[in-house]
Amino acid sequence: xxxxxxxxxxxxxxxxxxxxxxxxxxxxxxxxxxxxxxxxxxxxxxxxxxxxxxxxxxxxxxxxxxxxxxxxxxxxxxxxxxxxxxxxxxxxxxxxxxxxxxxxxxxxxxxxxxxxxxxxxxxxxxxxxxxxxxxxxxxxxxxxxxxxxxxxxxxxxxxxxxxxxxxxxxxxxxxxxxxxxxxxxxxxxxxxxxxxxxxxxxxxxxxxxxxxxxxxxxxxxxxxxxxxxxxxxxxxxxxxxxxxxxxxxxxxx
Amino acid sequence: xxxxxxxxxxxxxxxxxxxxxxxxxxxxxxxxxxxxxxxxxxxxxxxxxxxxxxxxxxxxxxxxxxxxxxxxxxxxxxxxxxxxxxxxxxxxxxxxxxxxxxxxxxxxxxxxxxxxxxxxxxxxxxxxxxxxxxxxxxxxxxxxxxxxxxxxxxxxxxxxxxxxxxxxxxxxxxxxxxxxxxxxxxxxxxxxxxxxxxxxxxxxxxxxxxxxxxxxxxxxxxxxxxxxxxxxxxxxxxxxxxxxxxxxxxxxxxxxxxxxxxxxxxxxxxxxxxxx
Amino acid sequence: xxxxxxxxxxxxxxxxxxxxxxxxxxxxxxxxxxxxxxxxxxxxxxxxxxxxxxxxxxxxxxxxxxxxxxxxxxxxxxxxxxxxxxxxxxxxxxxxxxxxxxxxxxxxxxxxxxxxxxxxxxxxxxxxxxxxxxxxxxxxxxxxxxxxxxxxxxxxxxxxxxxxxxxxxxxxxxxxxxxxxxxxxxxxxxxxxxxxxxxxxxxxxxxxxxxxxxxxxxxxxxxxxxxxxxxxxxxxxxxxxxxxxxxxxxxxxxxxxxxxxxxxxxxxxxxxxxxxxxxxxxxxxxxxxxxxxx
Ligand SMILES: Nc1ncnc2c1ncn2[C@@H]1O[C@H](COP(=O)(O)OP(=O)(O)OP(=O)(O)O)[C@@H](O)[C@H]1O
Ligand SMILES: [Mg+2]
Numbered sequence: 001x002x003x004x005x006x007x008x009x010x011x012x013x014x015x016x017x018x019x020x021x022x023x024x025x026x027x028x029x030x031x032x033x034x035x036x037x038x039x040x041x042x043x044x045x046x047x048x049x050x051x052x053x054x055x056x057x058x059x060x061x062x063x064x065x066x067x068x069x070x071x072x073x074x075x076x077x078x079x080x081x082x083x084x085x086x087x088x089x090x091x092x093x094x095x096x097x098x099x100x101x102x103x104x105x106x107x108x109x110x111x112x113x114x115x116x117x118x119x120x121x122x123x124x125x126x127x128x129x130x131x132x133x134x135x136x137x138x139x140x141x142x143x144x145x146x147x148x149x150x151x152x153x154x155x156x157x158x159x160x161x162x163x164x165x166x167x168x169x170x171x172x173x174x175x176x177x178x179x180x181x182x183x184x185x186x187x188x189x190x191x192x193x194x195x196x197x198x199x200x201x202x203x204x205x206x207x208x209x210x211x212x213x214x215x216x217x218x219x220x221x222x223x224x225x226x227x228x229x230x231x232x233x234x235x236x237x238x239x240x241x242x243x244x245x246x247x248x249x250x251x252x253x
Numbered sequence: 254x255x256x257x258x259x260x261x262x263x264x265x266x267x268x269x270x271x272x273x274x275x276x277x278x279x280x281x282x283x284x285x286x287x288x289x290x291x292x293x294x295x296x297x298x299x300x301x302x303x304x305x306x307x308x309x310x311x312x313x314x315x316x317x318x319x320x321x322x323x324x325x326x327x328x329x330x331x332x333x334x335x336x337x338x339x340x341x342x343x344x345x346x347x348x349x350x351x352x353x354x355x356x357x358x359x360x361x362x363x364x365x366x367x368x369x370x371x372x373x374x375x376x377x378x379x380x381x382x383x384x385x386x387x388x389x390x391x392x393x394x395x396x397x398x399x400x401x402x403x404x405x406x407x408x409x410x411x412x413x414x415x416x417x418x419x420x421x422x423x424x425x426x427x428x429x430x431x432x433x434x435x436x437x438x439x440x441x442x443x444x445x446x447x448x449x450x451x452x453x454x455x456x457x458x459x460x461x462x463x464x465x466x467x468x469x470x471x472x473x474x475x476x477x478x479x480x481x482x483x484x485x486x487x488x489x490x491x492x493x494x495x496x497x498x499x500x501x502x503x504x505x506x507x508x509x510x511x512x513x514x515x516x517x518x519x520x521x522x523x524x525x526x527x528x529x
Numbered sequence: 530x531x532x533x534x535x536x537x538x539x540x541x542x543x544x545x546x547x548x549x550x551x552x553x554x555x556x557x558x559x560x561x562x563x564x565x566x567x568x569x570x571x572x573x574x575x576x577x578x579x580x581x582x583x584x585x586x587x588x589x590x591x592x593x594x595x596x597x598x599x600x601x602x603x604x605x606x607x608x609x610x611x612x613x614x615x616x617x618x619x620x621x622x623x624x625x626x627x628x629x630x631x632x633x634x635x636x637x638x639x640x641x642x643x644x645x646x647x648x649x650x651x652x653x654x655x656x657x658x659x660x661x662x663x664x665x666x667x668x669x670x671x672x673x674x675x676x677x678x679x680x681x682x683x684x685x686x687x688x689x690x691x692x693x694x695x696x697x698x699x700x701x702x703x704x705x706x707x708x709x710x711x712x713x714x715x716x717x718x719x720x721x722x723x724x725x726x727x728x729x730x731x732x733x734x735x736x737x738x739x740x741x742x743x744x745x746x747x748x749x750x751x752x753x754x755x756x757x758x759x760x761x762x763x764x765x766x767x768x769x770x771x772x773x774x775x776x777x778x779x780x781x782x783x784x785x786x787x788x789x790x791x792x793x794x795x796x797x798x799x800x801x802x803x804x805x806x807x808x809x810x811x812x813x814x815x816x817x818x819x820x821x822x823x
Binding site: 271272281283331337344360370450451453461488500507514 | 535537538539541545551563613615622639643644646648649650652655693717718719723740746748750754777785795802805806807809810813
């Protein structure tokens with residue numbers, strides 16, 4: 001199982017420091033919920049774990065992130081391998097400009113995975129991952145239609161499916177149920193529960209009840225600082241920091 | 254191992270893209286540099302102050318400035334009110350879209366076609382090639398350029414401007430004249446300069462209509478020289494001293510056009526900073 | 530006072546609307562005049578007239594096919610040279626370059642797009658034509674240098690800033706999140722650019738190319754200074770060509786002295802007007818539809 005260890009992480013956009021001196025050892029396996037008010041740096045933290053921050057040019061990252069003992073910010077580290085290992089479901093779904101089928105197959109094809117070795121294997125793979133994301137029944141008759149035509153909720157599940165199809169070991173999910181109806185939420189949550197057996201899932205969420213339902217471990221960020229973290233049981237029942245208590249009582253959002 | 258292949262492809266592509274930009278950059282640098290190098294030695298006061306009969310290009314410079322200034326003022330008279338009429342408060346979206354299409358049509362029309370059209374009208378009315386005809390033709394070329402840019406200038410105004418002024422009880426006309434025009438002024442000036450720069454470098458439209466002469470323009474009814482046509486005609490002669498006039502004229506034209514472009518950019522940038 | 534204000538308001542409206550109608554009218558009159566004047570020729574579409582290849586005004590044959598072919602050949606060649614370079618450059622600027630470089634290049638593009646065509650022509654006569662002549666000698670092809678290739682090269686250079694800047698705008702409009710999505714799946718920058726960015730932007734890029742075509746097709750001076758202007762069907766890169774625009778520019782003086790010449794030339798102008806205008810309109814319509822569909 002993949003092990004993530006964050007050491008003294010600083011992230012700044014220009015001169016605006018967003019994450020400051022974050023030290024954290026993420027427990028292997030299970031669902032780690034990341035909680036915190038809007039703008040506190042949750043998305044930024046997730047994106048620092050697969051080096052997606054590299055894309056923004058005025059971002060400075062200091063400190064190190066060890067994934068299975070290797071610092072992903074060390075010069076010469078293999079970005080493609082890192083991103084293959086660490087899957088990402090973004091806060092807003094961006095359907096790739098291709099068919100639903102190809103959206104799911106896209107990543108696996110890039111990495112030339114055996115699951116997409118030929119057409120038959122590919123359609124099996126696509127079906128499997130669409131089922132896991134709870135989308136199969138809705139799209140099975142229009143796999144060749146452009147993914148843009150899906151509703152936002154469907155697009156969000158598609159982006160889960162296509163991340164899974166790359167066969168990552170860690171999944172970073174940024175509010176993956178924010179645009180879903182209650183039924184789809186239940187399907188996706190069930191999926192995450194199933195994933196917790198074999199994966200480490202980092203799940204950013206705004207919904208406290210969802211965190212209670214799913215999380216094995218909770219991380220609470222406030223204004224770029226790690227305020228409190230611990231097993232879900234302890235976190236929800238006996239929070240220590242006053243800010244955590246206020247947050248859990250719905251006083252800051 | 255396939256990952257190393259993908260990385261190699263990525264690097265290759267990056268080289269190709271950067272190389273393409275480099276090729277274009279070098280080609281353009283070469284173009285500008287060669288025009289400057291050839292023109293600079295000839296761009297002496299004697300060249301600038303004498304007209305064609307004295308072996309200079311003053312007649313072309315003055316002619317171009319007259320043509321450009323006259324045409325852009327004339328175009329302004331049409332473009333500014335037309336752009337006003339295309340503001341949201343005046344034009345329903347349907348009309349605005351149709352107008353944008355017509356402007357695109359005119360904007361895309363080659364200047365040689367405007368030239369041919371104007372020549373036809375001149376023949377029909379029995380007018381000779383003259384400064385006036387050149388100005389009128391050039392104005393035709395400029396109108397779509399200026400109108401489009403001015404429409405953009407008005408469009409970039411915040412909609413609250415209209416809402417607030419309307420709430421204060423101002424009429425559409427008053428808002429236009431007292432608020433919108435003033436707020437959009439930098440954009441409008443940029444549009445004017447853009448059209449001026451485009452017009453002064455245009456040769457195909459005035460080829461038929463402005464004519465060519467060796468002298469300074471005397472009246473609106475006389476033929477007039479211009480920098481682009483000076484380049485065009487003098488380059489074709491075998492005499493190197495005459496050819497030098499072409500090189501000097503080309504450099505002068507380049508300086509004029511680039512100067513106008515830079516000024517209008519600076520104005521636009523200052524304006525956007527103020528609005529922030 | 531009240532009445533005064535209302536009159537002022539109405540005056541502004543009338544003035545503005547009047548100017549707008551004048552602009553509409555200008556387009557209409559321009560199109561109609563060309564059409565009417567071209568009519569005598571358009572009416573006689575037999576062989577050896579408009580669409581024929583024989584050009585002998587003195588004998589009364591006004592075939593425009595040679596010139597149409599010349600225009601098309603020069604334009605297609607120019608685009609073939611400049612579009613790949615422009616697309617690659619635009620991709621470099623949108624996918625790799627730092628914001629600082631991008632912000633430096635954009636004003637340069639503006640400036641470059643404003644360089645007058647006669648300056649390109651001058652550059653062509655001084656360097657491109659001799660270059661092509663030297664190349665011809667090297668390859669053993671007899672050529673003066675005033676050729677289709679020279680025209681294509683000059684026009685390619687001239688079309689580049691415009692095409693590049695439109696293409697760059699289109700690429701920059703592709704949402705960042707789309708790139709993030711592909712990169713997060715482990716795609717390289719190039720794979721992201723090729724499979725995702727280009728694909729997302731293809732409609733807009735097509736419009737950029739089409740607009741470049743329209744502008745190049747009607748370009749006159751720069752091309753006519755280097756392309757040779759011999760009325761033969763262009764068959765070789767090193768041979769001359771004679772585009773429609775150059776025909777107009779070179780022969781308008783004879784328009785009145787030769788019977789039916791006017792109709793022939795106005796047909797040429799009409800062709801240019803329709804080809805360029807219609808194409809840019811179509812491009813705008815497509816672009817607008819795409820924006821609306823999101
Ligand atoms: N590209 C960027 N450039 C500059 N500042 C940014 C950028 N992205 C995020 N920020 C800033 O960084 C801070 C943290 O942003 P982040 O997106 O990580 O918050 P978040 O916790 O995910 O919020 P939310 O719950 O609303 O998604 C915010 O103050 C935000 O304004
Ligand atoms: Mg977020």
